[in-house]
Amino acid sequence: MTIDECYQNIGRIADKTNAFITVISKAEAVKKMQHAKSFLSGVPFVLKDSYVTKHIKTTAASNVLKDYLPQYSATVYRRLEGAGAILLGKMNMDAWGHGGTSENTDFGPVKNPWDLTRVAGGSGGGPAVAVVTDCADFAIGEDTGGSIRNPAAWCGITGLKVTYGRVSRYGCIAYASSFDTVGPTARTAQQCARILRVIAGKDPYDATSSNKPVPDYVGQLKKPLGKLTIGWPKELFGEGLDWEIKIAIEQARRELEKHGIKIKEISMPLFSYGVPVYYIIAPSETSSNLGRYDGVRFGNGRENFTSETKRRIMVGTYALSAGYYDAYYKKAQQVRTLFIKEYAKALSECDMVLMPVNPTPPPKIGELINDPVKKLLADYYTTSQNPVGVPSLALPCGFTRSGLPIGMQLVGKMFSEDLLLQVGYRYQQATDWHTRKPKL
Amino acid sequence: MKITPIIGLEVHVELATASKMFCGCPADHFGKPPNIQTCPVCLGLPGALPVPNKKAVEWTIILAQALDCKINLISKFDRKNYFYPDLPKGYQITQYDQPFGENGKLGKIRIRRVHLEEDTGKLQHEGQQSLVDFNRSGVPLVEIVTEPDFRSVEEVDVYLKKLQRIIRYLGISSADMEKGSMRLEPSISLSNDGSLPNYRVEVKNINSFRFVRMALEYEIKRQQKEPHIQQTRGWSEAKNATVPQREKEEAHDYRYFPDPDIPPIRMSNEQLAIIKEQIPELPEAKLTRFVKQYNLSQYAANILTDDKNTADYFEEAAKLSDQFADIANWIINKKADITTLVPAQLVEQIKKSQTAMPVDKTALEQAIKTVLSANPKAVADYKKGKTAVIGFFLGKISQAVKIPANDMIRTVLERMLNAR
Structure with a gap:
């Protein structure tokens, strides 16, 4: 897309959807176009507002950082700029990543372009909206428990949660440090492959980033698939899953089978512990990560945290307290270890696992934010991968009769992004769900 | 009735590494204009991440080896959460239950642990204002903790001098009291029968051997007169006395947990042997x-x-x-x-x-x-x-x-x- 087209679309949708927190001025963006030709020259993109950008306002969608101007830039931003990509905006989200609907924000809820009365998903609602409305070619999201995949599925685009350690977290405002992953979201798996090629790899500023060599994700897309088996965890397609989503994924399954991929029924009995493990460890880490926002050195005071964020800080503080640590935090870490084994077992029987992203289509604005427990269950399918660290690719696979997008996800082995993208590419060659655009 | 002082020591030593514990800023902060040696990491800015200094880890292990400690093959860093204006992240990165070294000895004094952490910033109070200097924030700090094995002030003095000498021999710190690169915290209680009493008085942040002696001598006298309560005190040069600081009853719950930003540090016996070879004759x-x-x-x-x-x-x-x-x-x-x-x-x-x-x-x-x-x-x-x-x-x-x-x-x- 050209920069002009993007700015036209931004002008058209920004107010309607609340997707943007900051729009970079067109003059500023055009100035950066003069870069020499490189891998992503002139490709327009947006960042979730959880990435610090030097001298560009960075809020994490919270009033605590309402006017915060960072002194340095995140590694992922520097790498993309270095490759010639052009930043157009900083996107709305659930404050600090705390949420799955982009309603927990001090900048107004992000609205779903397919139906403005519904949520766009979260926490990266803004980035997903920008992509599906053609405000940018791609966005960088941040996935702690579904924050890339969930809005990708509810907006009808492709989103990649990378293996923990595959992409540097330096300059990504931390939510839950041991779950946080930095990844691309775009229309297609092919575009995700291009972006990942640029942002993946060791960063001396992130001790948890991996030394593993970065494969040629783009070059590998068109290679023959070879003999592949995809696991079908039967428990995950039972009660609680919307029937339209179930049907859409079953259809995708048949499509994959047409490409010679073998589908194998597997069992993941521990899967439902994903939500409790996630909702103990993530709040614990966030209670510590957010300790610095005391308004003493920068930003505004703690009274500016939303109730959802305060709730997570309190839960985490409780779980780490002397006397409760063993029963909550430590126990959750032990279950996390079981989880790692559960996934290892499942992935020893197949190359990747196919499952839903959301149990339901996007709900109405206000429906989940006022029901914290129901909201937790909306994260059922996306919270268990982050404690394990495995990568997952969310792909559009259909629409409900009322015209709302449906997504599925392929969960792979550690550092198997290349294979996930290859299958995603193949699937998107045969389907057109990812090409559809909302009428706004 | 014979009264025996029971004393234990915590000693903090700033390592003389070129850079800080978790970032590339220079570690030598003495006499520098305020806040010139800072970066996103040691200022705790949003998104910044710590990357451990290999030299500091190695030097901590060398010191632990010189003090006959058992070196843990798997060690990790933990977060100690508390609020204080000189602590920019709201937590200090330290080591909780898997320090680099444990169970050593120096002479007949048993060393409980040798661990590595980051120093805090420094507060300066000027009139109504309190200012923070972050040059010291993130400087590598080794803590050497003894068992309560000292029975006299003299023994403490001998130990401290020996320890300082060893540190200087290893070349890992100037261990200079005046510059604050060696700080002392004795804990003292009095026992009637030589057994460990159920209280202890901690005297914080003393910056000279002489003041340690004076503080301990003062405490031995004071505790014979006053009730035995668990307490944190500080040494007041002006009063030539120890004075109460915050009471232990208000003890913080530090909510220690493993720092998710730093992978555990694994050492092989071969690596430890190589490090040990660097120890000079002590x-x-x-x-x-x-x-x-x-x-x-x-x-x-x-x-x-x-x-x-x-x-x-x-x-x-x-x-x-x-x-x-x-x-x-x-x-x-x-x-x-x-x-x-x-x-x-x-x-x-x-x-x-x-x-x-x-x-x-x-x-x-x-x-x-x-x-x-x-x-x-x-x-x-x-x-x-x-x-x-x-x-x-x-x-x-x-x-x-x-x-x-x-x-x-x-x-x-x-x-x-x-x-x-």
């Missing part, structure tokens, strides 16, 4: 060897080995001449400036002084007689076995005969002393 061993190998007095060997550079200088010179006592004497009495003279030059000077000024035996004996008569107390001390006074006599005699002390003078002196 002060105690060197002293024993000097006495034996160079036939030096305990007194002379002690002074020479106090500082590793001096000891090395002596050995360098001792390779060139077997007049060990003379070399030692010249160095100890600062007859030559060893900072400007290379060892060979020193040996040359000693030789020259001896040939140029032969001693007249009668004059020497007369001089010795005079010195001995003038110092009856020192003679008595010698008779009681304090051979260290030899150095004192040699100094006086060489002044009287106007030549540097040498083996010959020493032989005559010892003969005459023994004859008295």
Whole structure:
């Protein structure tokens, strides 16, 4: 897309959807176009507002950082700029990543372009909206428990949660440090492959980033698939899953089978512990990560945290307290270890696992934010991968009769992004769900 | 009833690494203008991440090895959460349950643990304002914790001096009290029967050996008069007394948990062996060897080995001449400036002084007689076995005969002393 087209679309949708927190001025963006030709020259993109950008306002969608101007830039931003990509905006989200609907924000809820009365998903609602409305070619999201995949599925685009350690977290405002992953979201798996090629790899500023060599994700897309088996965890397609989503994924399954991929029924009995493990460890880490926002050195005071964020800080503080640590935090870490084994077992029987992203289509604005427990269950399918660290690719696979997008996800082995993208590419060659655009 | 003080020590030592613990800022912060050595990491800015300094880890392990600790093959960093304006992240990165070293000893004092953490910023209070300087934020800090094994103030003093010497020998810190690179926190309680009491008084952040002695002596007196309660106190130079700080009842819940930003650190026995090879001969061993190998007095060997550079200088010179006592004497009495003279030059000077000024035996004996008569107390001390006074006599005699002390003078002196 050209920069002009993007700015036209931004002008058209920004107010309607609340997707943007900051729009970079067109003059500023055009100035950066003069870069020499490189891998992503002139490709327009947006960042979730959880990435610090030097001298560009960075809020994490919270009033605590309402006017915060960072002194340095995140590694992922520097790498993309270095490759010639052009930043157009900083996107709305659930404050600090705390949420799955982009309603927990001090900048107004992000609205779903397919139906403005519904949520766009979260926490990266803004980035997903920008992509599906053609405000940018791609966005960088941040996935702690579904924050890339969930809005990708509810907006009808492709989103990649990378293996923990595959992409540097330096300059990504931390939510839950041991779950946080930095990844691309775009229309297609092919575009995700291009972006990942640029942002993946060791960063001396992130001790948890991996030394593993970065494969040629783009070059590998068109290679023959070879003999592949995809696991079908039967428990995950039972009660609680919307029937339209179930049907859409079953259809995708048949499509994959047409490409010679073998589908194998597997069992993941521990899967439902994903939500409790996630909702103990993530709040614990966030209670510590957010300790610095005391308004003493920068930003505004703690009274500016939303109730959802305060709730997570309190839960985490409780779980780490002397006397409760063993029963909550430590126990959750032990279950996390079981989880790692559960996934290892499942992935020893197949190359990747196919499952839903959301149990339901996007709900109405206000429906989940006022029901914290129901909201937790909306994260059922996306919270268990982050404690394990495995990568997952969310792909559009259909629409409900009322015209709302449906997504599925392929969960792979550690550092198997290349294979996930290859299958995603193949699937998107045969389907057109990812090409559809909302009428706004 | 006999009252025994029960004392334990926590010592913090800032490592002299080039950069800070988790970022690339310079670690040497002494006397620098405020906040010039800072970056997103040590300021705790949003999104910044810590990357551990390998040298600091290695040096902590070296120190733990020198203190005979068991080194944990898997170690990790933890977060200690609390609010304080000099702590920019709202937590300090430290080590909680898997420190680098555990269960060591120094002499008969058991070392409970040796761990690595980051220093905090520094607060300066000016009138109504409190200012924060983050130059110190993130400087690597080693904490050495003993068991409550000290039974007297004297034992504490001896331990601290030994520890400081070892740290300097290892070259990992200046261990300089004035610059705050070594900070001391004794804990003391009194026991009637030698068993561990159920309270302890911690005295925070003392910056000199003398103040540790004074604080402990003060506490021994105070605790005999006042009720025994668990307490944190500070040393007040102005009052020459310890004063209560916050009470232990308000103890923080630090909510320790493993720092998810830093992968656990794994060491193999081979790696540990390589690190251990870097440990030089330690002060105690060197002293024993000097006495034996160079036939030096305990007194002379002690002074020479106090500082590793001096000891090395002596050995360098001792390779060139077997007049060990003379070399030692010249160095100890600062007859030559060893900072400007290379060892060979020193040996040359000693030789020259001896040939140029032969001693007249009668004059020497007369001089010795005079010195001995003038110092009856020192003679008595010698008779009681304090051979260290030899150095004192040699100094006086060489002044009287106007030549540097040498083996010959020493032989005559010892003969005459023994004859008295």
